[in-house]
Amino acid sequence: MKKLGIVVSSTRPARIGPKVAQWATSVAQSQEWEVELIDLAQLALPFMDEVDMPASGNYANQHTIDWAARVAGVDALVIVTPQYNRSFPAPIKNAIDYLFAEWHGKPITLIGYGWGGAPDATQGLTLVLEHVKAKVIDSVNLVFNTDLTTEGEMTVTEENSDRLRLALDTMSQQEQPVA
Numbered sequence: 001m002k003k004l005g006i007v008v009s010s011t012r013p014a015r016i017g018p019k020v021a022q023w024a025t026s027v028a029q030s031q032e033w034e035v036e037l038i039d040l041a042q043l044a045l046p047f048m049d050e051v052d053m054p055a056s057g058n059y060a061n062q063h064t065i066d067w068a069a070r071v072a073g074v075d076a077l078v079i080v081t082p083q084y085n086r087s088f089p090a091p092i093k094n095a096i097d098y099l100f101a102e103w104h105g106k107p108i109t110l111i112g113y114g115w116g117g118a119p120d121a122t123q124g125l126t127l128v129l130e131h132v133k134a135k136v137i138d139s140v141n142l143v144f145n146t147d148l149t150t151e152g153e154m155t156v157t158e159e160n161s162d163r164l165r166l167a168l169d170t171m172s173q174q175e176q177p178v179a
Contacts (some may be wrong), residue, residue, distance in 0.1 A: 002172050005074035006034040009081040009092035011041040015155045016152030020080045020113055020142065023154045027161065028078070033170050047094055051171040062136035067095065068102050076171040081125060083118035088128055095136045096128055103132040107174040108168040110139040113148060115140030135174065138167040 006024050018039065025035045045063055052058040071077070081088045088122050091176050096103070102104040110125055112118025122139035140163050142148050147156045 001032055001034045002075040003036060003073065003169075004168070005036050005070065005077045006029050007040050007077060007092070007095075008037070008039045008041070009079055009095075010089050011091045013052060013088075015082070016040075016101045016113070016148070016150070017080050019152035020111060020148065021078075022077050023156060024080065024111055024164065028168055031165065031172070033168065033172070036070070036074060036179065040095055041147050043067065043095070045091070045095055045098060047053050048097050050098065054098060057101050064098050066147050071099060071102040071106070076109075078111060078168075079125065080111045080113070081118065081121050083112060083114035083116070083121035086104045086120040088121040090115050092125065092168065093128065096132060102133055103129065103134040107171040108134050109137045109164070109171060111142065111164070112139060113144070115143040115144050117143040117147075137170050137174075138163065140164045141169065 006021045008021050010017040016174055021037060029037050045067060049061060051060060059068060081092060108129055110122045112122040115174045117140055122141060140160050142160060144150055147160055149152050
């Protein structure tokens with residue numbers, strides 16, 4: 001069984017990202033993924049504080065070593081992100097910036113949510129992830145009052161559910177690069 005990390009990128013107290021992650025978890029488990037929830041609010045990475053550049057792989061801080069192990073320890077990732085002011089939240093950019101080699105070839109699907117489905121957030125995140133050589137498979141864009149409520153009640157359309165299933169299936173067939 002392959003292991004999937006589902007990252008909740010918002011750290012706001014009143015966020016609905018965990019509810020979106022629960023939906024993604026149920027879809028993934030129905031496709032026989034072992035799921036690990038990675039909540040950036042609980043991970044609590046400080047703003048980037050490593051002395052060396054991430055490309056060196058010389059991580060000095062325990063929180064970076066732990067974060068690197070979590071990313072390296074999964075076969076693929078789903079990143080759940082809201083759209084704030086036409087972009088993704090700062091905590092996910094910070095988390096990406098901590099690492100480098102761990103992203104190389106990592107299959108990732110993005111789930112954006114917001115009033116317009118978070119296309120600016122997922123497009124921006126795609127650019128950042130592709131720069132660190134991750135393999136972005138797809139984006140599922142959930143729209144308030146169609147796929148979910150602003151309170152996080154999931155009412156996802158069959159089209160978006162199918163899109164996530166297809167992305168998960170594609171990721172399950174990806175080979176991980178040899179480190």
